[in-house]
Amino acid sequence: MEIGLNEIIYYFSLLICMSLGSYYRKIDDIETKRNYGAGLGILTACLICGFQIYHCVLMVWGNVVIIKCSDKRYVHHLSMAYTWTYLIYMYYYAATSQYVIWLHQAMALKLVGLAFEINNHDKRTNPNRPPMPNNTMTSGDNQVMTTEPTAVDIITYSFFFIGIHKGPYYRWKTFESHFSEPFATLGDCRVITMQKLKKVALCSMGFLLLSTRYSAKYYNADSFYRDHNTDYRFLYNIPLLVMFFLQNQMVMALSTAVCTEAGFGVYPAKCNPLPGHGPSEHTSFMNVVTAETALAEEYNFGMLKCFENGKLLLGPKMKDTLRSWDMPTVYWFWINIYKNMSKTNKETRSACSYLAWTLWCGADLQHFILAATLWVYVNLELEFSGIFNTARQMKRLPWEIGFSLMRILCLIYLTPCVIIKDTSVFLRYYNSIYWIYHWFLLGSIIVAIALQKLLN
Known part of the structure; x- marks a missing residue:
């Protein structure tokens, strides 16, 4: 590297x-x-x-x-x-x-x-x-x-x-x-900072080990398309996806370590701080608290939480992954774009949120395809969840396993959208794997429409 x-x-x-x-x-x-x-x-x-x-x-x-x-x-x-x-x-x-x-x-x-x-x-x-x-x-x-x-x-x-x-x-x-507020000087900030630095050290070790063998530059090489079949080209995205995940974990951990070391974002646990938002409950307590009463409180840094790795890695649905990734930024687009369009339906609001996010990230073909694919996938996921909705755990479990597998395959497939910066290389890669997952999504749309007509 x-x-x-x-x-x-x-x-x-x-x-x-x-x-x-x-x-x-x-x-x-x-x-x-x-x-x-x-x-x-x-x-x-x-x-x-x-x-x-x-x-x-x-x-x-x-x-x-x-x-x-x-x-x-x-x-x-x-x-x-x-x-x-x-x-x-x-x-x-x-x-x-x-x-x-x-x-x-x-x-x-x-x-x-x-x-x-x-x-x-x-x-x-x-x-x-x-x-x-x-x-x-x-x-x-x-x-x-x-x-x-x-x-x-x-x-x-x-x-x-x-x-x-x-x-x-x-x-x-x-x-x-x-x-x-007196919380900045009372919370145990140094302990939280050290935990974040340990996390950075572990992620950086994993990132460096993977980078010795795998690189995004290989997408540019003619040998990548000449010497390897479609399966290899698709599966090559897996280590690059892991590296992208580890890099974001490192950057966010260091950024939030700056906050914790400065005493920023620490609130009493009773106020239930939310990522990006701050305290969401017992907000009146914030106005009357004194240094003496603050000492007796239990604290957390939930406002700075960027990843919910349990749902991010194991959540059965794509919406779990999207809500658990860069949570303060997700909150911004939810509260300012999605919630401010209350007169339109959910699909239109979510489409506008994805569009605003795409322009914010970078208005290139890669991000447009990424956002459009995720929007279609999440809405299809919601559609199939409604069709096969069941209250019994044993009947729901196979569908959750299926949703989880499809989510993982979708994330692997979309990895080049965030890895490859050159549009010509990006198109060459997806042409080499025949845009296979997009054909799968098209087939899923047709099946969902047919099932809705049969059920109605």
Whole structure:
């Protein structure tokens, strides 16, 4: 495996932020703490982006103008249109490395998420707007902003060193309350950080061992298509899928280790913190807690949880895998895209969520095929679950085993969508295996339609 300068800089900056996080946690003055976090984040962005740091500035200042000057009824639409367009421009014309894209993606979620929060705040507090229907309420969303963020607040939130590398996403409400709550200095953060570093060490060992034998560059070689049959070309995706999984585990573990070492994202267990959202129950406790009562609480870092590996690896259905992967980001698309389209049906809402995710990841053919395939698969999975629904465990078990096998085969089949960057190589690979799983999905659609007609 070749390690370039961009990789060294990226992982070095993660370790620097982690080591300086312990000093950040000891700062008592709120203003100093905010300036320290924002300054370290700006230096980190400069280190990763280099001369391209002006793209960060343009993205942030464009959103500052939109958020401060636009009509609150449309601020989230304008912010998303501007930011997503800038991401597409970065992906095709400006970014020099994947790490620059990751940084801008993390900023995009925070900036557009803030615009959505401001729009929701206006819905709840502006008497000239119709009241929100009850079915749009979600856990903890009855909280409103205490103050509307200033331009300096938006810049601080965007560049803050926590979560600037890649995930986990956290709301403005979470960021705002972080400076006034006593939990950051009380939770056993160092123990959690060490656990994450041990996980990184194990994942990196597995990744390095696999990378000595398997490489995505082999997809480019003529011998890969000349010397091996279709079965080998399909099964070659398995070690690459494992490597992709291990790399994401490493990056997210290091990113969340920055949070835990800084004392960010720690909440009492009784508040049931959710990934990306923060506390979802007993939120009134957050307003009355004191340092003395906080000492008696049990804590967890559920808000920073990125992977639910039990469901990710063993969940029988694809929806379990998708909900257990990069959970704070999944929460963002669920709460801001899916839930904000309550007047449309579920299929349309999920399609719009997948489309928004595709444009956020990178508007190329690989991501479009990945998103479209997953959308079709999840809806087919739901359709067949309804047709063969049974309450008896022994009758349901064979279907769950079948769903699990089909899910694994689908993930193996889709691995090149996230591994191969060159579109011509990507198409050559799928042509060499005859787009076999897509033909299977087409057959499944025909069978589902036929079964629905027979049952009705």
